[in-house]
Amino acid sequence: MSTWFAGRHAVVIGAGIGGLSAAAALAGHFSKVVVVERDKLPPGAAARPGVPQGKHPHGLLAGGMAALSKLFPGLASSLTQAGALVSDAGADALIEVPGLQPFPRRHLDVHTFLMSRPLIEAVLRNRLAEHENVMLRDSTRVMEIVARPSGDVAGVRVESPEGEQEVLAADLVVDASGRGVPTLDFLKAAGRPVPQESVVGVDLTYGTATYSFPPDATPDFKVALTLAKAPERSRCGFMMMREGGFWYVLFAGRGEDRPPVDEEAFLAFAQGLDTPTIYDTLRKGRRHGEILRFGFQESRWRHFERLESLPAGLLPxxxxxxxxNPVYGQGMAVAALEALQLRDLLDAQGSDSGSLATLAPRFLGGAVPLIETAWKMAELADLVYPETRGEKPADFQKTLEMQVVLNRLAIQDADVQKLMVEVRHLLKPATALHDPEIQRKAEALREHAPS
Structure with a gap:
């Protein structure tokens, strides 16, 4: 344990992926870490109300898995023992882009784990329980973050199901609540400025069903993605294997093009995709349970890093x-990468005279490039649609044209395909695609493209 924070306590608000990852990052540096969760946490892999999209597919990008594996050593084995499936992001994935042939099913040695959101949460909770100094308090509502007379953080006021309130004293409060309300309320109550925000309004709706297939009709892929012909159409489809012999099937649309919740209309929606792959596959399968819908209005980036200061002991x-935008499956990976960065900062803290007063600005500044890569990829795909609310970057059209060229190049060139997958999975920064050799190949392809 770091001698700098020995004897100090931390509280984490929220037991989602971000909260569990943050608790693992703190476990080796604080004498006591308490994770406070409003929901009653299930003993196993079951959905819970606090994750409204928890019954929909969640993609854990390879970069997120790499970060979680450092926070929870041996995690890959824990996940596979629990039923998660391993997939090669190239060989096992069928990616269909309108106007292009499907991407070749090459072995790229970029592996992902296919599973439900409840399964990964259950595994992480079990692994976190191995830390004797970490405690999960479920069915506990956070009322407010409490301040010291100096204005710094003193702890968190919580309420039990019986209405009893207490203050959990803490030297550090990590807000992993999802919407960040405790942090914003704390700043407002203290008369401090709240962060500026970048917002991209997408008005997205997706619907999810669970299917199984007989042995003679099992798909020859583990993941299938049919993209929309943007900007004319927004309808896209996604299939993913998951534990228990089941498959997630998700359809998404924007505006009024919402996936229906009855099976006949759901299949008709599939038939309206730009390619017939998913529709033809579903006709051979059997649906289990109800069809669920989830709506997402806007992506929102709060620029805490631009604030002059935050109260000591506060960390969103x-x-x-x-x-x-959850349709791109980036959220869990970004949260895990941030938690790993937090651990790395704490590892270095004891040797550089750092303190809790300097932890937040260092962390928030370091989180910017982690978020920016994911944000720009999602922003590019979302702002293609004229109805999307948000300001296009100055280089938007140039970046979009380059993306089209890179897609075509990746079909021909395995090295480019692998690099694009590594960037998409947050294993490498987007700047890796600016490599002069790749740019030369892209320019040559552009020059020889049919007019």
């Missing part, structure tokens, strides 16, 4: 900083 993380 994950969705409390940036809530990304």
């Amino acid at each position: 993380i994950g969705d409390a900083i940036c809530r990304l």
Whole structure:
């Protein structure tokens, strides 16, 4: 344990992926870490009310898995023992882009784990329980973050199901609540400025069903993605294997093009995709349970890093900083990468005379490039649609044209395909695609493209 924070306590608000990851990052540096969760946490892999999209598919990008594996050593084994499936992001994925042939099913050695959101939460909770100094308090509502007379953080006021309130004293409060309300309320109550925000309004709706397939009709892929022909159409489809022999099937649309919740209309929606792959596959399968819908209005990035200061002992993380369009599956990975960065900062803290007063600005500044890569990828895909609310970057059209060229190049060139997958999975920064050799190949392809 770091001698700098020995004897100090931390409280984490929220037991989602961000909160569990943050608790793992803190466990080696604080004498006591308490994770406070409003929901009653299930003993196993079951959905809970506090994750409204928890019954929908969640993609854990390879970069997120790499970060979680450092926070929870041996996690890959824990996940596979619990039923998660391993997938090669190239060989096992069928990616269909309108106007292009499907991406070749090459082995790219970029592996992902396919599972439900409840399963990964359950595994992380079990692994976190191995830390004797970490405690999960469920069915506990956070009322407010409490301040010291100096204005710094003193702890968190919580309420039990019976209405009893108490203050959990803390030297550090990590807000992984999702919407960041405790942090914003604390800043407002103290008369401090709240962060500026970047917002991209998408008005997205997706619907999810669970299917199974007989042995003679099992798909020859583990993941299938049919993209929309943007900007004319927004309808896209996604299939993913998950534990228990089941498959997630998700359809998404924008505005009034909402996936229906009855099976006949759901299949008709599938038939309206730009390619027939998913529709033809579903006709051979059997649906289980109800069809669920989830709506997402806007991505929101709160720029805490631009504030002159934050009260000492206050640290937002994950969705409390940036809530990304979930259709791109980036949220869990970004939260895990942020938590790993937090651990790395704490590891270095004891040797550089750092303190809790300097932790937040260092963390928030370091989180910017982690968020920016994911934000720009989502922003590019979302702002293609004229009805999307948000300001286009100055280089938007140039970046969009380059993305089209890179897609075509990746079909021909395995090295480019792998690099694009690594960037998409947050294993490498987007600047890796600016490599002069790749740019040369892209320019050559552009020059020889049919007019």
